[in-house]
Every structure is written in C-alpha cells, then in structure tokens.
Amino acid sequence: MDKVTEIIREVSATEIAPRFGQLDDADIDIKTHALDLVTIADTEAERVLTARLTDLLPGSLALGEEAAHADPKLQDKVFAGTAPFWIIDPVDGTKNFAHHRQPFRCMVGLYYGGETVAAWIVDPIEGAATVAEKGAGTCYQGQPVSVRSDITKARDAKGFLISYARDRIRKHYGHLDFFDDVAHYSCCGAEYEEMARGAYDFCAYRTLKPWDHAPGTLLVREAGGFARYIMSDKDNEYNANATAPGLLCASSEDLWHEINEILLPLFS
Structure with missing residues (x-):
C-alpha cells in the first residue's frame, strides 16, 4: 500500500x-x-x-x-x-x-x-x-x-450534488431546502475525500465511469459510509463493473435511504 x-x-x-x-x-x-x-x-x-x-x-x-x-x-x-x-x-x-x-x-x-x-x-x-x-x-x-455516521437526516447533512441533480430537484420539488448545505467541486476525488474524512455527508453522481468512482467509493465504505446505486432494487451495492441511473454515497444508512427517496424520481 x-x-x-x-x-x-x-x-x-x-x-x-x-x-x-x-x-x-x-x-x-x-x-x-x-x-x-x-x-x-x-x-x-x-x-x-x-x-x-x-x-x-x-x-x-x-x-x-x-x-x-x-x-x-x-x-x-x-x-x-x-x-x-x-x-x-x-x-x-x-x-x-x-x-x-x-x-x-x-x-x-x-x-x-x-x-x-x-x-x-x-x-x-x-x-x-x-x-x-x-x-x-x-x-x-x-x-x-471516518464519516460523520451520526448524521441521519437530510436536513442536517452537507453534501455534493452535480448540476444535473440540483437542477432536477429544483424543477421537481421547487426548492433545494432538503439539505443543510450543497456544494460541487467538479472533482469527484476531492468530494470523496471530504466525505471519508467527515467534512461532508453525501455525494451523488450520474456518469459512472470506473475511474471516477471505484477509488472513492471504497474510501467512503471503509470509512463507515454507504455507496449504492440510486434505485429501488435491494441489490444495489456499488460495483465498478455495473451500470445504473445514478450513484449515491452517504455517511449513514438512514441518510442514504432518505436522500435516495428524494433522488429516485429524478434518476429513474
């Protein structure tokens, strides 16, 4: 290593x-x-x-x-x-x-x-x-x-959302007030780092090339977080050799489920 x-x-x-x-x-x-x-x-x-x-x-x-x-x-x-x-x-x-x-x-x-x-x-x-x-x-x-595993509600969570997600949340729901704060670095690697180190609580992506997400998802998982595809299927754990409409990482399982429900209509 x-x-x-x-x-x-x-x-x-x-x-x-x-x-x-x-x-x-x-x-x-x-x-x-x-x-x-x-x-x-x-x-x-x-x-x-x-x-x-x-x-x-x-x-x-x-x-x-x-x-x-x-x-x-x-x-x-x-x-x-x-x-x-x-x-x-x-x-x-x-x-x-x-x-x-x-x-x-x-x-x-x-x-x-x-x-x-x-x-x-x-x-x-x-x-x-x-x-x-x-x-x-x-x-x-x-x-x-480690991630901030005590963050279980979206209203308390800071995270990273690509413009695709931000725009569709606003269009679908009329606001972005689900979260404490939303940012975007245009750099998946730096965003995954921030999550794994406990500075941010979630990130969501649409284009799922292996080189963009295979390293970062392992960082998040090994820091105690969750990396799953945005879908209702229970078998939705991230794998670099799979495809899906989107990917959501979160610092706690409760947080993942709440944000997945918010994003699911937009990434289907």
Missing part, C-alpha cells in the same frame, strides 16, 4: 504538478464535448502510472481513463478477465486543472476478484494521500478517518 502511495506521489510531482498553470493551448484537447478535456498531464501521468504499477504487481493490467477513451473495448476486456488490474484516473478534475483551478486529484484503484480491494486519492500539489484497503479502513496521511 505504501509503495503505491509513493509511486502516485512521485508521478504526480513529475508529470502533473509542474504543468499546473503552465499549459499552452497545444497541451489541451477536447475529447467528446467542450467540457470533456484532456491535457498532456493526463496522458503522461497515466502512461507512467500504468508502467510503474503493472511492473509493481506482475501479471496485473491497467484500465486508465485515457486508454479507455482511445480503445472503447478496453473496459469490457479487462473486466472480463481474471487478472488484477489498476483503475487509473490520472487527473480527476481535468477541467479545473486546465483552467488553473483547484481541486484536482490523482486517483487509483486496484480491482480483483470482482471488487475494488484498494484505493488511493492523492493531491498532486500537496502530496496528501487518502488511502483505503478492503477490510482495513481508510486513512488520511496515515491516520484513520
């Missing part, structure tokens, strides 16, 4: 941090639409992380965000196999990074035996790391952390 943390910090320090605020137009490209950006930091960090992590664990594979964009069949291929593989989001929050804004994070998950078994989220500028191993809890900078 410590070796992976060291690798992510080193790659972040050499491939990501020096490029923050130093990008030229030629260093930024558009993938699927104007808000879906990729930078030279994304591609170079993913290239080096892929090489170093697969070398660290012989026989392992890698599923990186940029590699999956280049090869649409890659995701299905690695999930169909039996080899362990690294799920890599080299720069989560690329839009922030490209516009010289924070936060942004480097995220890695290790998937094996049908589940995410380890996760790392690292701040490329500060080097601060939030790390989780299945069954061993979540740590921030080497110290155990």
Whole structure:
C-alpha cells in the first residue's frame, strides 16, 4: 500500500504538478464535448502510472481513463478477465486543472476478484494521500478517518450534488431546502475525500465511469459510509463493473435511504 502511495506521489510531482498553470493551448484537447478535456498531464501521468504499477504487481493490467477513451473495448476486456488490474484516473478534475483551478486529484484503484480491494486519492500539489484497503479502513496521511455516521437526516447533512441533480430537484420539488448545505467541486476525488474524512455527508453522481468512482467509493465504505446505486432494487451495492441511473454515497444508512427517496424520481 505504501509503495503505491509513493509511486502516485512521485508521478504526480513529475508529470502533473509542474504543468499546473503552465499549459499552452497545444497541451489541451477536447475529447467528446467542450467540457470533456484532456491535457498532456493526463496522458503522461497515466502512461507512467500504468508502467510503474503493472511492473509493481506482475501479471496485473491497467484500465486508465485515457486508454479507455482511445480503445472503447478496453473496459469490457479487462473486466472480463481474471487478472488484477489498476483503475487509473490520472487527473480527476481535468477541467479545473486546465483552467488553473483547484481541486484536482490523482486517483487509483486496484480491482480483483470482482471488487475494488484498494484505493488511493492523492493531491498532486500537496502530496496528501487518502488511502483505503478492503477490510482495513481508510486513512488520511496515515491516520484513520471516518464519516460523520451520526448524521441521519437530510436536513442536517452537507453534501455534493452535480448540476444535473440540483437542477432536477429544483424543477421537481421547487426548492433545494432538503439539505443543510450543497456544494460541487467538479472533482469527484476531492468530494470523496471530504466525505471519508467527515467534512461532508453525501455525494451523488450520474456518469459512472470506473475511474471516477471505484477509488472513492471504497474510501467512503471503509470509512463507515454507504455507496449504492440510486434505485429501488435491494441489490444495489456499488460495483465498478455495473451500470445504473445514478450513484449515491452517504455517511449513514438512514441518510442514504432518505436522500435516495428524494433522488429516485429524478434518476429513474
């Protein structure tokens, strides 16, 4: 676990941090639409992380965000196999990074035996790391952390909602007054960190790519929280190799159920 943390910090320090605020137009490209950006930091960090992590664990594979964009069949291929593989989001929050804004994070998950078994989220500028191993809890900078499990009502909860959710809550219910406070960082990794460390109580997402959510959901779960799909089906536990209309993480089970009822008509 410590070796992976060291690798992510080193790659972040050499491939990501020096490029923050130093990008030229030629260093930024558009993938699927104007808000879906990729930078030279994304591609170079993913290239080096892929090489170093697969070398660290012989026989392992890698599923990186940029590699999956280049090869649409890659995701299905690695999930169909039996080899362990690294799920890599080299720069989560690329839009922030490209516009010289924070936060942004480097995220890695290790998937094996049908589940995410380890996760790392690292701040490329500060080097601060939030790390989780299945069954061993979540740590921030080497110290155990936990969610605010005493928050059981939405009216007492602070959380992160994407604009899709905020807009539809307002349209459907006429207000956003269900919650104590709602924020949005445009960086899943930083939002998952805040949840796992007890600063926020829930987060909800619609686009469920493995690299965006596999690391963060493990951090939340190992910190005592819940990560489930927004649906009425009882078999709704998050797995990186599944799809659903949306994903909701919450710091307590009661809180999860209340917010799921609020969001369910909007994500069906």
